[in-house]
Amino acid sequence: MTTWDSLYARRASRMRASEIRELLKLLDRPDVINFAGGIPDQALFPAEDFKQAYQDILAGPDTGRALQYGMSEGSNRLRTWIVGHMRARGIECGPQNILITSGSQQGLDYIGKLFLTEGDTALVQWPTYLGALQAFNAYEPNYDRLDPGANRAAEDFAATATEKGGRIKFAYLSPDFANPTGLTVDLAERKRLLALAEDLGCAVIEDSPYEALRYDGDALPPILALDSEASGGIDNTRTIYCGSFSKSLSPGLRLGWICAAAGVISRLVLIKQASDLNSPVLNQEAMARVAESVFESHTAKTNAVYKARRDAMLAALERHMPAGVSWTRPDGGMFIWMTLPAGLDAAELLEMSIETVRVAFVPGRAFHPDGSGANTLRLSFSCNDYQKIEEGISRLGRLIPETVTSTV
Known part of the structure; x- marks a missing residue:
């Protein structure tokens, strides 16, 4: 039997699976509100324009x-x-x-x-x-x-x-x-x-x-x-x-x-x-x-949708997050970065969140080259409507105090 590990180049030891790509598999679970994938909303793609372009070519x-x-x-x-x-x-x-x-x-x-x-x-x-x-x-x-x-x-x-x-x-x-x-x-x-x-x-x-x-x-x-x-x-x-x-x-x-x-x-x-x-x-x-x-007209249309979703998530965070939690307020893009109270581990919170309240996000440690940032996480607002954003942030806001209590 071939011992593959002995044949791999040394650099292969530094290759790691993307936590984000793994979390994207959750998109197939209809019971999970997914704030993990930093992807555009496929409902907004200019599909007809691409269809016509391919036909013309x-x-x-x-x-x-x-x-x-x-x-x-x-x-x-x-x-x-x-x-x-x-x-x-x-x-x-x-x-x-x-x-x-x-x-x-x-x-x-x-x-x-x-x-x-x-x-x-x-x-x-x-x-x-x-x-x-x-x-x-x-x-x-x-x-x-x-x-x-x-x-x-x-x-x-x-x-x-x-x-x-x-x-x-x-x-x-x-x-x-x-x-x-x-x-x-x-x-x-x-x-x-x-x-x-x-x-x-x-x-x-x-x-x-x-x-x-x-x-x-x-x-x-x-x-x-x-x-x-x-x-x-x-x-x-x-x-x-x-x-x-x-x-x-x-x-x-x-x-x-x-x-x-x-x-x-x-x-x-x-x-x-x-x-x-x-x-x-x-x-x-x-x-x-x-x-x-x-390009110009399409990005203007999609930006209006994403802006409304960003605003909805920021407003939901204000309503539902407990004291000690902070987050960024981006002028664009797809992401909000959250910092939890010191001592909380976002990876452990994710495990509990998927199991109990069915909300997904990306733990922050993966974005730090030194493995720090355990109490941080990334939320994406691009692919959920107002109702899902409100419900998902509400569920997460209720879970965090329970997690704080369980770690004391």
Whole structure:
């Protein structure tokens, strides 16, 4: 019998199942009110627009090309739309600055592969996106804490990385409505981060899958826009922007993009070629048509729905959460981050919650590289209507005091 464990690469020991992906299985249980999955509401997908796009492609003269292998960089039509989209956000770029990926998750994996050598350090928000940790872990980095507003000296970061046997390669963050906290990095901190990266000589990874999902306040310039303006153009920047269609139009087509200096894109293209050759041309062509026709109107429609659900959850939390519980108040995105009284373990609370009140959420420890944050959890409001949000938060609010009592 083959002893597989003895054959696996050492990096395989750092691969862990996503708690979120496991919790998504609960979506099949109708008795569970699910605040766990950070996914868009499928009832809001522009299904008819995609249906028409696929019909037009498959009935038109370019059917063969759409079913063929494609360029590793991505479809010209889709990249052209993305160039216009990025320029509208203040980022002057061309198709040579865009790489199409199979969702922004693939982009994070490619970035980890390109930049991280064993023992290097990645600076990350604390807590941070679990999928980013999963993507980076395979390349055996160390992590250090990137706290917006902390004003920690560059020398301190660099010394810590050196002690661990490597150097700082990048600072990773999701500046708009971050997963899992829902928080946004303000303009002053975006500029401070760029100055810190300059001092450290490292890259900045700007992961922005939720940027279009703003419900309150004015949009802030992307870090890449600030970097491009300060450095004299995108090809002089140190920021790598990861975008996605998964939260705005459809996750099922698995399409995202990386926008960066042309030299960085050319390196990432080589990784793409070795990985999967190219993202499906048919899907790219369909996405381009739908984005061209309905992106702005569709996101406006979905944002109105998500805003109402966010407001419903915030109001329910105010009504039903006991003293000692706090939470964030996001201006957009899909998430609210909750902090429980000290001493409570959200993983234990989840087990009790599923068993008794049938409410699911994501315990917060998985989002912390050091395994801290036991008394935190993530709630998603994107896929439940007002009645379910009210009922689910009410049930959870009644359960927490019982859990406090049982741990005393």
